[in-house]
Amino acid sequence: MVREVIKDIWAVGAIDWDRRLFDELIPLPDGTSYNAYLIKGSEKNILIDTVDPTKEKELLENLKSLNLKIDYLISLHAEQDHSGAIPKILELYPEAKLITNKKGKEFLMDLLLISEEKFITVEDNEKISLGNKTLQFIFTPWVHWPETMIAYLLEDKILFTCDLFGSHLATSDLFVKDKEKVYEAAKRYYAEIMMPFRSQIRNHLNKIKNLEIKMIAPSHGPIYSEPDFIINAYEDWISDKVKKEVVLVYVSMHNSTRVMAEFLISELINCGIKVIPFNLTKTDIGELAIASVDAATVLIGIPTVLTGPHPAALFVIYLLNILKPKTKYLGIFGSYGWGGKTLEFIKNFTTNLKIELLPPVLIKGYPKKDDFLLLKDLVEKIKEKLKALDF
Ligand code: FEO
Numbered sequence: 001m002v003r004e005v006i007k008d009i010w011a012v013g014a015i016d017w018d019r020r021l022f023d024e025l026i027p028l029p030d031g032t033s034y035n036a037y038l039i040k041g042s043e044k045n046i047l048i049d050t051v052d053p054t055k056e057k058e059l060l061e062n063l064k065s066l067n068l069k070i071d072y073l074i075s076l077h078a079e080q081d082h083s084g085a086i087p088k089i090l091e092l093y094p095e096a097k098l099i100t101n102k103k104g105k106e107f108l109m110d111l112l113l114i115s116e117e118k119f120i121t122v123e124d125n126e127k128i129s130l131g132n133k134t135l136q137f138i139f140t141p142w143v144h145w146p147e148t149m150i151a152y153l154l155e156d157k158i159l160f161t162c163d164l165f166g167s168h169l170a171t172s173d174l175f176v177k178d179k180e181k182v183y184e185a186a187k188r189y190y191a192e193i194m195m196p197f198r199s200q201i202r203n204h205l206n207k208i209k210n211l212e213i214k215m216i217a218p219s220h221g222p223i224y225s226e227p228d229f230i231i232n233a234y235e236d237w238i239s240d241k242v243k244k245e246v247v248l249v250y251v252s253m254h255n256s257t258r259v260m261a262e263f264l265i266s267e268l269i270n271c272g273i274k275v276i277p278f279n280l281t282k283t284d285i286g287e288l289a290i291a292s293v294d295a296a297t298v299l300i301g302i303p304t305v306l307t308g309p310h311p312a313a314l315f316v317i318y319l320l321n322i323l324k325p326k327t328k329y330l331g332i333f334g335s336y337g338w339g340g341k342t343l344e345f346i347k348n349f350t351t352n353l354k355i356e357l358l359p360p361v362l363i364k365g366y367p368k369k370d371d372f373l374l375l376k377d378l379v380e381k382i383k384e385k386l387k388a389l390d391f
Pocket of ligand 1: 077080081220
């Protein structure tokens with residue numbers, strides 16, 4: 001299916017309605033799309049990115065139906081969901097040159113075994129002319145690989161951003177229509193993919209702020225015909241501002257940690273504090289990642305297994321440590337049978353996080369009267385900390 005974006009620019013990628021997992025890790029409740037764009041210039045035509053190898057056939061059919069030559073194939077990002085069909089395109093369009101940057105070339109040679117003579121490498125801000133259209137490359141490393149770049153079509157004022165500003169959302173809407181739905185999907189995408197690179201994104205937003213942008217065309221999800229919608233959302237997500245919310249994650253083996261979690265939830269609600277609970281045995285980790293984008297505090301309920309934390313809780317701590325949310329406070333609670341080194345594990349697994357560790361409440365067996373008092377103290381501490389965030 002080929003769809004016209006504007007005159008002489010077509011969306012030629014594929015919608016993946018059924019995909020439910022990315023990187024064998026990230027849940028995709030709404031599927032995704034791999035957007036590729038064909039631009040017809042008065043002298044040259046270019047294809048921006050390709051699709052996941054599973055959707056190669058669709059891309060080829062789309063290109064065939066347009067029946068245009070391809071002079072340049074642009075790779076904005078070497079990850080296979082965008083680059084996977086490059087070898088086939090180069091085979092079917094032997095005249096096409098593959099344009100990327102030096103790092104992108106290394107990746108593509110390494111990952112897809114593309115031969116060196118196919119490449120043209122570009123520098124930051126370099127432009128290529130298609131005759132009546134000009135494409136400028138803007139390097140945006142680490143969103144989310146070291147080679148990532150975006151491209152600005154000067155005459156039409158369209159910014160092609162590949163992963164940046166994308167959303168894992170399979171939809172028949174070529175352009176954003178259901179803003180609420182797209183906001184959630186884009187926030188999930190940010191949380192899972194982009195959040196570790198907040199400071200790099202801040203630099204990239206500064207780089208593009210002087211461009212006049214009429215449209216942002218990412219490589220996942222619908223196109224933004226109102227670019228401020230997604231740029232403002234990113235400005236908010238990457239800012240240091242946190243919300244006075246508590247994300248409470250727990251796993252419980254014999255109910256002791258669950259009772260503590262439920263007590264904390266009630267106390268927080270009684271104090272008027274928004275709490276977002278997740279029982280780890282039932283949690284979509286994407287939902288947890290979304291909740292952690294803005295929350296000032298994360299509480300993790302961890303039962304001890306043998307001598308250390310329950311592996312499910314450790315998985316979440318590991319995940320948060322690599323996603324690097326802007327969370328300010330971390331609280332640990334849970335129950336053990338005869339001892340353990342849970343706290344040491346937590347300290348070793350949170351080295352990326354700039355957090356203050358609140359007084360842990362790790363108790364023996366089922367919670368007793370004094371243990372509930374410790375949990376009350378923890379809630380009081382959170383209340384104080386959140387109050388101090390008043391801006
Ligand atoms: Fe959509 Fe980083 O690939």
